[in-house]
Amino acid sequence: MNTSLKVALKYGIIVTVCLIAYFLLLKLFNFHENPWLRIMNGVIMSLGIYYAIKYYKLSSDQEFSYINGMKTGLLTGFIATVIFTVFMAVYMFHLDVPFTEKLLGDWFGDYEVSANILLLIVFIEGLTSTIVLSMAFMQLLKKSRNIPQKA
Numbered sequence: 001m002n003t004s005l006k007v008a009l010k011y012g013i014i015v016t017v018c019l020i021a022y023f024l025l026l027k028l029f030n031f032h033e034n035p036w037l038r039i040m041n042g043v044i045m046s047l048g049i050y051y052a053i054k055y056y057k058l059s060s061d062q063e064f065s066y067i068n069g070m071k072t073g074l075l076t077g078f079i080a081t082v083i084f085t086v087f088m089a090v091y092m093f094h095l096d097v098p099f100t101e102k103l104l105g106d107w108f109g110d111y112e113v114s115a116n117i118l119l120l121i122v123f124i125e126g127l128t129s130t131i132v133l134s135m136a137f138m139q140l141l142k143k144s145r146n147i148p149q150k151a
Contacts, residue, residue, distance in 0.1 A: 004068055020084065020087055045129050066143075070138050085122050
């Protein structure tokens with residue numbers, strides 16, 4: 001039987017690989033500076049969290065509870081967010097410093113902020129989407145305790 005942590009680790013790494021591949025694909029075609037294309041990050045994260053919760057529910061049918069499903073979703077998103085933020089830190093500070101300077105110049109031109117604000121944005125964006133998506137998907141996947149009504 002799969003535990004919540006095993007499922008979350010598996011799907012969190014899958015989500016991270018997909019996020020990194022998508023970012024590098026955008027970089028390949030020089031679209032990585034367009035902030036509107038980051039919407040696809042949310043789609044990737046939502047698919048990963050949904051399938052993580054669904055797989056956990058299918059593999060532990062009798063023991064599935066709202067708390068365990070929510071925990072699986074939150075752990076999946078947290079793992080993916082932390083690893084992707086570390087990747088972005090390495091990328092922005094060591095591999096493509098002009099990319100960071102361009103983003104800081106475009107988005108924060110009038111403010112004196114460091115590149116750490118970009119990492120904070122990536123991290124908070126990942127965590128908030130994780131919380132919202134986990135709660136939304138648990139509404140779909142939770143066991144209903146409603147009494148069936150006869151028509």
